[in-house]
Amino acid sequence: MLKAGFTGTMPKNAGVIAVFAGKKGALSKNAKDMDKKTGGALSRAVKASTHFEGKLKQSLVVSGAGGGVDHIIVLGTAGGKKLSATDLESLGATLVKALKDLKQKGAAVLVDLPDGAENAAETAARFAFGAALHNYSFDLYRTKKKDERPKTVEKLDLVLGEAAAAKKLYAPMEKIAAGVFFTRDLVSEPPNVLYPESFVDRVKKELTPLGVKIQVLTEKQMEKMGMGAIIGVGKGSVRPPRMVVMQYDGLPKNAPAAAKKPVAFVGKGITFDTGGISLKPGPGMDEMKWDMGGAGTVSGLMKALAGRKAKINAIGILALAENMPDGNATRPGDVLTSLSGQTIEVLNTDAEGRLVLADAMWYVQDKFKPKVMIDLATLTGAIIIALGHEYAGIFSNDDDLPKHLMTAGEDVSEKTWHMPMCTAWDKAIDSDIADMKNIGGRDAGSATAAAFLKRFVKDGTVWAHLDIAGVAWSKKDRPTVPKGGTGFGVRLLDHLVAAHYEAK
Numbered sequence: 176m177l178k179a180g181f182t183g184t185m186p187k188n189a190g191v192i193a194v195f196a197g198k199k200g201a202l203s204k205n206a207k208d209m210d211k212k213t214g215g216a217l218s219r220a221v222k223a224s225t226h227f228e229g230k231l232k233q234s235l236v237v238s239g240a241g242g243g244v245d246h247i248i249v250l251g252t253a254g255g256k257k258l259s260a261t262d263l264e265s266l267g268a269t270l271v272k273a274l275k276d277l278k279q280k281g282a283a284v285l286v287d288l289p290d291g292a293e294n295a296a297e298t299a300a301r302f303a304f305g306a307a308l309h310n311y312s313f314d315l316y317r318t319k320k321k322d323e324r325p326k327t328v329e330k331l332d333l334v335l336g337e338a339a340a341a342k343k344l345y346a347p348m349e350k351i352a353a354g355v356f357f358t359r360d361l362v363s364e365p366p367n368v369l370y371p372e373s374f375v376d377r378v379k380k381e382l383t384p385l386g387v388k389i390q391v392l393t394e395k396q397m398e399k400m401g402m403g404a405i406i407g408v409g410k411g412s413v414r415p416p417r418m419v420v421m422q423y424d425g426l427p428k429n430a431p432a433a434a435k436k437p438v439a440f441v442g443k444g445i446t447f448d449t450g451g452i453s454l455k456p457g458p459g460m461d462e463m464k465w466d467m468g469g470a471g472t473v474s475g476l477m478k479a480l481a482g483r484k485a486k487i488n489a490i491g492i493l494a495l496a497e498n499m500p501d502g503n504a505t506r507p508g509d510v511l512t513s514l515s516g517q518t519i520e521v522l523n524t525d526a527e528g529r530l531v532l533a534d535a536m537w538y539v540q541d542k543f544k545p546k547v548m549i550d551l552a553t554l555t556g557a558i559i560i561a562l563g564h565e566y567a568g569i570f571s572n573d574d575d576l577p578k579h580l581m582t583a584g585e586d587v588s589e590k591t592w593h594m595p596m597c598t599a600w601d602k603a604i605d606s607d608i609a610d611m612k613n614i615g616g617r618d619a620g621s622a623t624a625a626a627f628l629k630r631f632v633k634d635g636t637v638w639a640h641l642d643i644a645g646v647a648w649s650k651k652d653r654p655t656v657p658k659g660g661t662g663f664g665v666r667l668l669d670h671l672v673a674a675h676y677e678a679k
């Protein structure tokens with residue numbers, strides 16, 4: 176994790192300094208001071224540059240100009256409008272990228288936007304947050320460095336008058352970033368390393384020190400309790416399934432009962448999805464290592480909430496299993512009895528996510544009576560056809576919750592879109608021999624999956640399902656989201672909690 180220091184005075188011996196420039200390269204006040212110290216080197220470089228126009232995401236490196244520093248990095252800030260939180264984050268990300276190219280481990284940042292930031296403390300904190308989120312790479316399994324450049328930057332010193340205020344604003348952001356990184360790590364781990372039991376170990380190791388209580392149900396226990404759906408999914412694997420319940424109590428014991436009712440987050444955790452007996456085609460099957468993305472997000476979210484000591488009671492529940500074909504695997508045609516008592520005819524063993532979620536959702540409602548339940552799952556390929564890789568799909572039994580999710584998503588650049596639910600799609604999953612079947616046919620695949628889940632939502636529970644199949648993994652680099660596991664949902668749900676469920 177990038178270290179961000181906030182200070183009122185320029186650190187001594189800073190080898191690299193970052194300053195800001197606005198429209199057409201107009202230097203900020205601090206940048207002008209640096210320009211003087213270097214005998215006009217900055218203004219000359221800006222003028223001579225053929226690419227730098229002071230636009231957002233542009234940077235100009237001036238090396239060897241003197242003034243006691245090795246490199247001065249000029250960052251463009253002009254977006255044509257007031258900079259949003261996302262813009263400020265991408266500004267921090269741009270600096271980290273430039274530092275990596277320069278093989279530098281840190282810089283001092285003279286925070287003063289040329290266009291006049293309204294709030295310097297907010298600007299500095301957001302800048303540092305964006306820098307931290309960009310500064311991530313998963314290279315646990317590289318034994319040879321491809322090139323010599325440092326993969327990550329170590330420290331930024333942000334120099335501004337309101338240093339104390341910026342530091343305070345940044346403190347929770349750093350915890351959120353740590354949650355995002357935990358999710359990214361989990362999602363990127365290979366499936367021979369991350370399977371239900373090792374997932375449990377990772378979660379315990381990360382969350383127990385933060386005061387999160389963790390309860391684990393073994394296969395035997397789940398079987399005894401009647402969780403036939405998750406058991407059915409795990410049966411074809413030599414790695415037994417697990418259910419993990421994480422309990423974070425951020426409210427005092429004497430808080431009012433209504434406030435203490437928890438918000439529950441449920442994650443699909445298929446550590447590898449071969450499709451089971453309804454085997455997936457070979458090409459791209461490796462991607463199904465990230466079919467535990469929902470569980471990864473719930474784990475990272477719990478880390479963020481507990482890390483920043485959010486004033487909320489939250490439950491995170493993970494339905495962990497590996498979907499494999501073997502002689503003991505569930506067959507197409509089998510009927511499973513879920514924890515709810517409802518029976519499910521399995522017509523396609525590749526529609527396994529909804530099965531593990533069915534038992535986890537029922538269990539968490541039974542045991543904790545949450546006021547709100549939000550599940551996250553890489554549930555359907557169909558949501559990628561509908562929304563691509565930009566938006567997660569929301570399905571809900573409530574009118575307000577989807578609105579709140581969409582707004583929160585806009586705020587943190589994790590976009591979501593409210594999809595419809597209707598009784599026709601519920602009818603589509605009626606079975607001839609059991610209470611329901613686990614597939615609805617070719618049409619509206621994400622919606623029939625949601626209709627299935629809805630049958631496991633109790634009356635009175637406000638519920639939303641986020642289908643994150645298109646957004647849990649990225650094949651392209653974006654400023655604050657490098658390619659690989661994205662950590663999608665941690666920031667979104669943390670923000671939702673802060674805006675709507677946290678005690679003030």
Ligand code: BES
Pocket residue numbers: 448450466523525526527528553554555556557614615620644645
């Ligand atoms: N994990 C997949 C969904 C998925 C597909 C996630 C592609 C990410 C990328 C899920 O378990 C699945 O296989 N769903 C099937 C459902 C179908 C059998 C009704 C699908 O989407 O094809």
Ligand code: MN
Pocket residue numbers: 448450524525526527528
């Ligand atoms: Mn599947």
Ligand code: ZN
Pocket residue numbers: 445448466525527528553554
């Ligand atoms: Zn799956």
